């Protein structure tokens with residue numbers, strides 16, 4: 001990953017994008033793709049679609065969702081404490097004691113989210129799992145009026161954003177889900193266009209609102225009407241304690257992007273992804289998922305009359321926490337894999353299960 005691409009990743013991670021509030025991160029995406037995309041547009045839902053060779057007969061969509069989980073301010077109490085609803089799937093235990101930021105029209109407002117100290121918890125309370133609705137945000141004010149000067153009902157909040165590198169090329173930040181997948185689809189577009197010779201039309205989409213129901217992938221797939229779609233999202237790394245490999249498979253950080261097999265994935269696309277990885281010596285891992293996947297691949301596959309869909313995962317430890325941890329090398333390899341995959345597609349390619357390859 002060169003310096004420019006790495007700076008882009010860090011900017012994505014440091015720019016807030018709770019579902020429905022993605023406009024700031026989409027600005028970052030538009031600015032980065034301007035130098036190499038042939039066409040950039042933003043639809044009314046907020047998806048940013050960057051395209052190369054847009055006239056190509058075979059339409060290919062790569063989706064990385066730009067939204068992240070967060071909180072939505074729903075009430076300010078008489079003392080100026082904020083209560084919230086959750087945006088996306090939180091483990092409320094992950095929220096206790098975190099630094100937060102409320103993103104307002106007037107700029108970022110620092111906050112903490114907490115509960116009373118352990119010394120003051122009753123025996124009963126200590127045993128109980130806390131619910132998100134019991135937690136409050138404290139912005140340091142003394143009254144409802146003072147809070148309302150800074151924050152409005154319907155403002156969104158995130159964990160305090162920030163990027164940190166660990167040893168051996170690992171890095172952590174909130175929102176690796178799915179700023180890493182977003183980075184991969186944009187970077188795949190850049191690498192494919194820099195290489196030259198793209199026959200398909202390639203559309204890298206920064207999708208919105210994945211965390212609240214895979215919604216941006218649904219609207220952007222309808223708009224682009226692709227023949228082939230690949231979603232890139234984080235997937236659970238199982239190389240840390242307590243995860244059941246028998247169910248989740250053996251997925252490790254730094255061992256390459258994860259190609260998913262299962263009913264949500266078109267078998268021809270999946271086979272092609274594996275073939276490309278083998279031929280180009282990109283390290284990869286394989287995982288299985290037996291249901292409709294909980295990510296953009298789900299919406300893409302059942303767009304219109306159906307789309308030949310693939311799913312490429314970025315191994316991620318500690319999903320939906322403040323310290324989502326990935327290996328930077330996996331991002332780089334995923335971008336290479338998807339650039340090569342797109343470059344290898346030809347107009348007449350058929351992805352119909354059981355028939356592909358049998359037609360003239």
Ligand SMILES: [Zn+2]
Pocket residue numbers: 065177178210233234295
């Ligand atoms: Zn995701």
